[in-house]
Amino acid sequence: MQLQDILYSQGFGTRRVCAGLVQQGLVSVEGEPVTDSSAAFSEQGLHFTVQGVPWEYHDKAYVLLHKPAGTECSQKPSTYPSIYTLLPAPLRQRPNKGAVQGVQAVGRLDQDTTGMLLLTDDGQFIHRMSSPRHHVPKVYEVTAKHALDEAQVNKLLAGVVLDDDPRPVRAAACEIVGAHHLRLTLTEGKYHQVKRMLAAVGNRVEGLHRSSIGGLALPPELAPGQWRWLREADLAAVRG
Ligand code: URA
Numbered sequence: 001m002q003l004q005d006i007l008y009s010q011g012f013g014t015r016r017v018c019a020g021l022v023q024q025g026l027v028s029v030e031g032e033p034v035t036d037s038s039a040a041f042s043e044q045g046l047h048f049t050v051q052g053v054p055w056e057y058h059d060k061a062y063v064l065l066h067k068p069a070g071t072e073c074s075q076k077p078s079t080y081p082s083i084y085t086l087l088p089a090p091l092r093q094r095p096n097k098g099a100v101q102g103v104q105a106v107g108r109l110d111q112d113t114t115g116m117l118l119l120t121d122d123g124q125f126i127h128r129m130s131s132p133r134h135h136v137p138k139v140y141e142v143t144a145k146h147a148l149d150e151a152q153v154n155k156l157l158a159g160v161v162l163d164d165d166p167r168p169v170r171a172a173a174c175e176i177v178g179a180h181h182l183r184l185t186l187t188e189g190k191y192h193q194v195k196r197m198l199a200a201v202g203n204r205v206e207g208l209h210r211s212s213i214g215g216l217a218l219p220p221e222l223a224p225g226q227w228r229w230l231r232e233a234d235l236a237a238v239r240g
Pocket of ligand 1 (some may be wrong): 109110111191195
């Protein structure tokens with residue numbers, strides 16, 4: 001693929017802007033400066049820098065973000081900064097079928113929830129992961145206002161009825177980890193589900209953190225606000 005098309009596909013701007021970046025000497029490929037924007041490279045696994053910023057070619061982008069508190073999972077946030085401001089511009093500007101679309105969050109977390117969030121520009125992946133038939137377990141670390149007890153755990157496991165659906169929702173797993181710390185596994189993702197489930201058993205969520213999705217746990221070295229690429233093995237673990 002020509003270098004200008006490689007940069008374009010990765011979200012570095014229009015083809016014209018990308019050609020300009022190369023011609024101005026702002027791009028290096030595998031450590032070597034390249035000024036011919038139509039020079040061709042095998043794109044798979046290609047490493048390059050644009051204005052000194054290292055990048056690697058990805059056909060589709062799959063990333064993991066450690067969502068910090070006080071951020072909204074919306075492109076047009078109402079009160080708090082958008083999680084998308086935590087991502088570098090190329091991830092936000094990747095073209096998709098000719099339009100600038102960038103990566104999208106796979107589901108949403110509340111503004112005060114922290115932890116694992118996946119983002120991708122693979123529409124099929126988002127669809128599959130969000131489908132109710134695709135029961136990917138998600139683990140939440142809950143800080144509860146009131147002390148937890150076995151009666152609450154048993155109700156969460158047996159199923160509680162929320163206000164928008166007569167069918168009970170149940171936790172796939174639920175364990176008391178500390179007097180006020182519950183580890184809850186859900187295989188679906190209704191609006192405010194954890195908060196509403198805790199309220200249904202007479203408790204209240206004071207802190208919420210998603211610690212894993214499928215077989216992939218949030219890496220401890222990924223600080224709040226940081227992101228990293230997901231590799232094939234990570235994606236296999238997520239899919240379970
Ligand atoms: N359940 C909630 O109540 N909030 C979240 O952010 C995620 C799950």
